[in-house]
Amino acid sequence: MKILIVEDEQELAKSIAAYLSSNDFVCEVVNSYKLGLEKVSIYNYDCVLLDLSLPDGNGIEILSHLKEIHKTEGIIIISAKETLDNRIECFQKGADDYLTKPFHLSELLVRIQALIRRKNFQGSNVIKFNEISIDLLAKSTQVNEKEIDLTKKEFELLLFLIGNNNKVLSKSAIAEHLSGDMADMLDNHDFIYAHIKNLKKKLNDSNCTDYIKTVYGLGYKWQND
Amino acid sequence: MVWDINGKMTKKLLQRTLRNYIVFSFIVLIVSAPLFYFFTENLYLKDADETLYLRRNEFVKFTMPTMKKSDISIWNKISKDGKIINFKNSHTNNKLFFATEYDHYTKENEPYHVLESKILIDNEKYTLVLRVNLIESEDLIISVFLLFSVILILLLTGLFIITKKLSSNLWKPFYDTLNQIEQFEIDKHKIPYFSESKIEEFHRLNDALSKLIENNIIIFKSQREFVENAAHELQTPLAIFQSTIDNLIQNPTISQDQSELLAQLNDSVSRLNRLNKNLLLLSKIDGNQYNSNELVFFHRTIEKQLEFFTEQAKSRNITINYSIQETIPLKANPVLIEILISNLFLNAIKHNHQDGFIAIELVNNSLIFSNSGQTKKLDTAKLFQRFSKINPSTHGNGLGLAIIKKISDINNWSITYDFAKNSHFFTIKF
Incomplete structure (x- = not known):
C-alpha cells in the first residue's frame, strides 16, 4: 500500500517512513507544499499524511485541491496546531483523521489501517x-x-x-x-x-x-x- | 470611614478636608468668643458710665438749681435709678462702683453700676446716687455662645456643602479614573477608558495610567504569546523525539541495559508531552480560546469519567464513593469541564495512598472532591500556583491544580482547600 508523507521536518518524516515501511507500506516523502501538490495530482495513494504548516504553503490547500480533482485518498492531518477551529476546518475540507503532534507511531499506524479499511470496505469488515x-x-x-x-x-x-x-x-x-x-x-x-x-x-x-x-x-x- | 485590607483606617478625601475645616473653625471661634465677650462688655460698660455721667450732669444742670430740700423725698420716690442721700464723706467728688441688689420681681441678684457724686441742695451737701442696671454676665455669655454656635453651624454646613459639591465636581474625573482602574484586570479583555478631563493634573494622571496599562498589556500579551509559542514550537521536536524512540525500541539487538535506558527516555518524553500539553492548555484558556459556553451537567461529566478513573484507582486499591444530590446544569465550556473533572480525579488519585479512598459529592451548589493522603494539611499559600509541587516524589508537573483554579476562575466559581479528619477537601462552589 502506498502512503504519501507531506512533512517538512525531515527527521519526523524519516521516522514515520521507517516505521510504516516494515509493515507492508510503501512510503514516499515530500517536504514542501509544492511537491506535495504535484505528487497528489499525478499519483494515487491509499493514504496521505499531511502536515499543515509547510514552509511554502498551507497543507489545507492540498486538501482542497484533492477535493477539486475528485480524488478519494484517505487523508490524515498531522499537525502541531491543536485548536478546535482548525480540526473542524480540516474535517470540513475532507480530512479523514487528525493527529496532533507529538504522537506515537504505533497510533499513527493503526489509524492508517483503520482509514484504509474504511475506504476499502466491501460488505465485511x-x-x-x-x-x-x-x-x-x-x-x-x-x-x-x-x-x-x-x-x-x-x-x-x-x-x-x-x-x-x-x-x-x-x-x-x-x-x-x-x-x-x-x-x-x-x-x-x-x-x-x-x-x-x-x-x-x-x-x-x-x-x-x-x-x-x-x-x-x-x-x-x-x-x- | 473605610477599613482597608491592612486593617488601617482610611478616610475619604472629603472627610479629611472637612475635618481640617472643622478643627480650624472651632479654634477660631473658641479664641474669638472670649475676645468678643470682653470687647462687648467693655463697650457696654463704657456706655453705661457715659449714661451715668450724662444723667448726673443733667441733674446738676437742670434739676439741682431748682430743687429744694423738701423736694428730696419726693424725688427719691419717683426716681427709680436715682437717690439723694445724706452726704457720704468721700475723697473724691465722683465715685463709680459695681453693686448688686436683689430684685424681688425677677428674684435674681441684679448687677448695677453705681455713680455717687457730691451735690449741693440749698447749700447743703448731699450725695447723688445714680445707678444703671447692667446686663448679667451670664446672659451675655449665653448670648455670645448662642450667636457663635449659630455662626459655627452655618459656617460648617456651608463648608460641607461647598466641599461636597467641589469634591463631586472637581474630583469627579478622579473618582471615574479610580473606578476604572479598580475594575481593570490584566487578563480580561477590557481596557479601561478614561474620560477627558480639563484639569491638568487629572489629565496627566489619566495619560500616565493609560500608558502604564497599555505597556503592561503589551508585556502581558507578549509573555502569554511566548508561553503559547514556546509550547507550540516544542511540539515538533517532541514529535521527532517520540517517533525516534518508537523506532529505536524496534531494534531487535538492544540489550536489557539499553532497553532500561530507553524505557527511562520514554517516560521522560511522556512527561514532557504532558507538561507541554498542560502549558498549552493554560495559555489557551488565557487566550480566551474556550469561550463558547453551553449547558453542562456535572454529574454526567463525572459519570463519564468515573469508569476510567475507577480502573486507575483499582491498581492502588483506592475506593471511589460517588454521591449526587444535584443535577442542575451549569453554563460552561464542556471541554474545560471535562478537563476540570479529570484533573480533580487525577489529583485525588495521585496524592492518595494504597487502600485509600476518594469521595465525590455534588451538593449545595458545590462539587466536593475529598481524598485520603498525607496526614497533614498542605501548604495552602502555594497550592494553586503553577509548578508548586506538593509532593516532590510524584511525577506530577505541578500544573493540575493551577488548571483547576484557572477553570474555576474563568467561570467565577470559588475553589477552596480544606483538611479535616485526615481527608483533603477540594470544594468548588458554583
Whole structure:
C-alpha cells in the first residue's frame, strides 16, 4: 500500500517512513507544499499524511485541491496546531483523521489501517490473524471459530497489538491508545498490565498461540514466531 | 470611614478636608468668643458710665438749681435709678462702683453700676446716687455662645456643602479614573477608558495610567504569546523525539541495559508531552480560546469519567464513593469541564495512598472532591500556583491544580482547600 508523507521536518518524516515501511507500506516523502501538490495530482495513494504548516504553503490547500480533482485518498492531518477551529476546518475540507503532534507511531499506524479499511470496505469488515478473526462491526472476536468474550478495552487492545504486528509497543503508547484524551493526564501506566494479563488469559484459555510477548522494561509485542 | 485590607483606617478625601475645616473653625471661634465677650462688655460698660455721667450732669444742670430740700423725698420716690442721700464723706467728688441688689420681681441678684457724686441742695451737701442696671454676665455669655454656635453651624454646613459639591465636581474625573482602574484586570479583555478631563493634573494622571496599562498589556500579551509559542514550537521536536524512540525500541539487538535506558527516555518524553500539553492548555484558556459556553451537567461529566478513573484507582486499591444530590446544569465550556473533572480525579488519585479512598459529592451548589493522603494539611499559600509541587516524589508537573483554579476562575466559581479528619477537601462552589 502506498502512503504519501507531506512533512517538512525531515527527521519526523524519516521516522514515520521507517516505521510504516516494515509493515507492508510503501512510503514516499515530500517536504514542501509544492511537491506535495504535484505528487497528489499525478499519483494515487491509499493514504496521505499531511502536515499543515509547510514552509511554502498551507497543507489545507492540498486538501482542497484533492477535493477539486475528485480524488478519494484517505487523508490524515498531522499537525502541531491543536485548536478546535482548525480540526473542524480540516474535517470540513475532507480530512479523514487528525493527529496532533507529538504522537506515537504505533497510533499513527493503526489509524492508517483503520482509514484504509474504511475506504476499502466491501460488505465485511473482518481482520484475520492466523487462528484469530475479529469482526469490527459486530465487535466480536473468534479464536478457532469459537467466540471469546472480550471487554471493550481488551478488544481495543487486541486490535492495537495485531495492528502493530511485530512491533514493540511502549506502555505509554498503549495507555494513550486505550484512554484517549485522558491519557494526557496519566503518569501511571500500571493499568495496562491488568488488561494485558486478562487478554492473554482469555486467548490462552481458547487455545490460542501466545503471541503477546513482554519486552523487558519497555512494553509488549505481538509476535508471530 | 473605610477599613482597608491592612486593617488601617482610611478616610475619604472629603472627610479629611472637612475635618481640617472643622478643627480650624472651632479654634477660631473658641479664641474669638472670649475676645468678643470682653470687647462687648467693655463697650457696654463704657456706655453705661457715659449714661451715668450724662444723667448726673443733667441733674446738676437742670434739676439741682431748682430743687429744694423738701423736694428730696419726693424725688427719691419717683426716681427709680436715682437717690439723694445724706452726704457720704468721700475723697473724691465722683465715685463709680459695681453693686448688686436683689430684685424681688425677677428674684435674681441684679448687677448695677453705681455713680455717687457730691451735690449741693440749698447749700447743703448731699450725695447723688445714680445707678444703671447692667446686663448679667451670664446672659451675655449665653448670648455670645448662642450667636457663635449659630455662626459655627452655618459656617460648617456651608463648608460641607461647598466641599461636597467641589469634591463631586472637581474630583469627579478622579473618582471615574479610580473606578476604572479598580475594575481593570490584566487578563480580561477590557481596557479601561478614561474620560477627558480639563484639569491638568487629572489629565496627566489619566495619560500616565493609560500608558502604564497599555505597556503592561503589551508585556502581558507578549509573555502569554511566548508561553503559547514556546509550547507550540516544542511540539515538533517532541514529535521527532517520540517517533525516534518508537523506532529505536524496534531494534531487535538492544540489550536489557539499553532497553532500561530507553524505557527511562520514554517516560521522560511522556512527561514532557504532558507538561507541554498542560502549558498549552493554560495559555489557551488565557487566550480566551474556550469561550463558547453551553449547558453542562456535572454529574454526567463525572459519570463519564468515573469508569476510567475507577480502573486507575483499582491498581492502588483506592475506593471511589460517588454521591449526587444535584443535577442542575451549569453554563460552561464542556471541554474545560471535562478537563476540570479529570484533573480533580487525577489529583485525588495521585496524592492518595494504597487502600485509600476518594469521595465525590455534588451538593449545595458545590462539587466536593475529598481524598485520603498525607496526614497533614498542605501548604495552602502555594497550592494553586503553577509548578508548586506538593509532593516532590510524584511525577506530577505541578500544573493540575493551577488548571483547576484557572477553570474555576474563568467561570467565577470559588475553589477552596480544606483538611479535616485526615481527608483533603477540594470544594468548588458554583
